[in-house]
Amino acid sequence: MTASQPVEGVPQxxxxxxxxxxxxxxxxxxTLAALRLLPQVGAVVVVDDGSSDQTAHVxxxxxxxxxxxxxxxxxxxxxxxxxxxxxQEIMPGAPVLFVDADLEETAVELxxxxxxxxxxxxxxxxAVLPPQQGAAGLGLVxxxxxxxxxxxxxxxxxxxxxxxxxxxxxxxxDAMPLARGWGVxxxxxxxxxxxxxxxxxxxCEVRHRATGRDLASQTHRARQLADVSLALAERSGVPDxxxxxxxxxxxxxxxxxxxxxxxxxxxxVPLARRTASQVNEQVQRxxxxxxDRARAAYEDRARKQHPDA
Numbered sequence: 365m366t367a368s369q370p371v372e373g374v375p376q377x378x379x380x381x382x383x384x385x386x387x388x389x390x391x392x393x394x395t396l397a398a399l400r401l402l403p404q405v406g407a408v409v410v411v412d413d414g415s416s417d418q419t420a421h422v423x424x425x426x427x428x429x430x431x432x433x434x435x436x437x438x439x440x441x442x443x444x445x446x447x448x449x450x451x452q453e454i455m456p457g458a459p460v461l462f463v464d465a466d467l468e469e470t471a472v473e474l475x476x477x478x479x480x481x482x483x484x485x486x487x488x489x490x491a492v493l494p495p496q497q498g499a500a501g502l503g504l505v506x507x508x509x510x511x512x513x514x515x516x517x518x519x520x521x522x523x524x525x526x527x528x529x530x531x532x533x534x535x536x537x538d539a540m541p542l543a544r545g546w547g548v549x550x551x552x553x554x555x556x557x558x559x560x561x562x563x564x565x566x567x568c569e570v571r572h573r574a575t576g577r578d579l580a581s582q583t584h585r586a587r588q589l590a591d592v593s594l595a596l597a598e599r600s601g602v603p604d605x606x607x608x609x610x611x612x613x614x615x616x617x618x619x620x621x622x623x624x625x626x627x628x629x630x631x632x633v634p635l636a637r638r639t640a641s642q643v644n645e646q647v648q649r650x651x652x653x654x655x656d657r658a659r660a661a662y663e664d665r666a667r668k669q670h671p672d673a
Contacts, residue, residue, distance in 0.1 A: 377482050378406030379530060380458050382447030384440050385410055385465035389417040396426040398471035399463065404478040406458065409450045410465075411443040419465075430454060440527075441548040448536060461530045466572045473569045477530045480564055487535035487561030488552070490521070491528035491568040505589045509550045512596035517557040522565050525549050525588075535561045546588040547595030554599045 381399050385392055392410070399405055409430045412420035414437030423431045432450050434443065444462060451460055459481050463471055477489040509524035527549060531539075538559035543551025556563055 378455065378458060379404055379461045379478055379482070380451035380455050381405050381408045381461045381463050382444060382451055383408065383410045383423075383463045383465050384413055384443035384447060385415065385419050385423070386413045386437060386443075387415045387417050387419060388465040389415070389419045389422045391466045391468050392419055393422050393426055394468035395463065395465055395471045396423060396429055398467070398469045399474075400428060401472045402475055402478070404475065404482065405461065407451070407454045409447045409454070411447045411450075413437050413439070413443040439545045441542045441544050444548060445540075445542055452533075457533050459530055459532050460536055462527060464527045464572055467528075467570055470570045470572075474528055474530075476566045476568055477528065480566070481530045481532055485562070486564040488529060488531045488556045488563045490523065490526050490553075490563065490565045491570055492523050492565045493526060493528075493568065493570050493572075505592060508589060509592050509596075512592070513550060513553055516554050516596065516599055519553075519557055519563070521553060524553060525592075526565075528568065528570060531556070532561075535559065543591070543595035543598065545591035547591035547593075550592050551595040551599065554596070558599075 381402075383392070383395065383399075388395075396408060396410070399408055407430065408428065409432065410420070410423040412423065412431060412433045414434045420431050420433050423429050430450055432446055434446065448460055451458065459478075461474065461478060463474065467474075474491060477491050480486045480489050506523075506525060510521060513524055514520045529549070529552065531552075535556050538561070539552050539555035542548050553563065
């Protein structure tokens with residue numbers, strides 16, 4: 365693979381790559397080496413989010429990287445926020461490129477999402493990845509995220525959960541504070557569009573570790589769905605009572621996810637799979653009505669603001 369070359373006429377402005385990472389010692393070294401091949405990347409910040417392995421040490425050994433550590437795991441959104449703060453200290457005002465730690469050598473293919481932000485064509489770009497080998501999800505989280513973004517903004521994304529994004533500093537500030545946990549990408553999309561930012565999706569030949577259908581993957585999806593539902597609810601403009609319902613639904617899903625992992629350890633896979641099914645039922649029970657009410661409230665508000673539309 366080859367690095368993207370500077371485009372004629374592009375201002376010689378650089379971005380700061382922010383890499384949130386947890387337990388990625390086997391992959392982060394290759395990811396960082398690939399990022400250094402991108403001429404538009406002026407600095408790299410790795411946020412080790414409470415890893416139990418040598419992720420931070422591998423990043424430090426890679427050289428030319430700022431490493432910030434969380435003593436305990438605080439979640440992806442918190443790691444991204446920490447990275448943004450350090451990026452501002454290193455290169456004040458520079459755009460930020462968010463990069464997942466497991467891209468390895470394919471991180472060099474992220475050039476196409478950097479240039480449009482540097483030349484002022486977009487306030488945020490999102491990498492659209494090709495089909496990932498080994499991916500085995502059923503699309504529940506993607507469908508929920510797509511529908512929610514469409515309902516709240518009128519724009520329908522192709523890959524609403526893609527973590528490879530480049531943003532201007534101004535767009536990023538408009539989106540602060542970031543939606544928590546795994547709802548961060550959905551929150552970013554809604555917030556940037558609502559603040560008037562232009563968003564582009566751009567195909568990139570990037571590959572990462574696919575999520576399968578084992579117990580850990582099912583638990584991750586349940587928590588991801590809960591966080592996505594909460595991010596949408598928090599941006600829906602519905603009454604506080606409905607917001608509280610979203611928080612309650614998220615809490616239930618997270619507790620069920622923890623029970624799933626414990627059940628797997630104690631009683632084996634078949635019973636844990638039944639527990640995984642219960643997770644989805646709980647999220648749907650609490651999250652779907654919440655999103656329906658959010659959509660109705662949003663449409664009613666739009667009619668009142670534009671009665672002649």
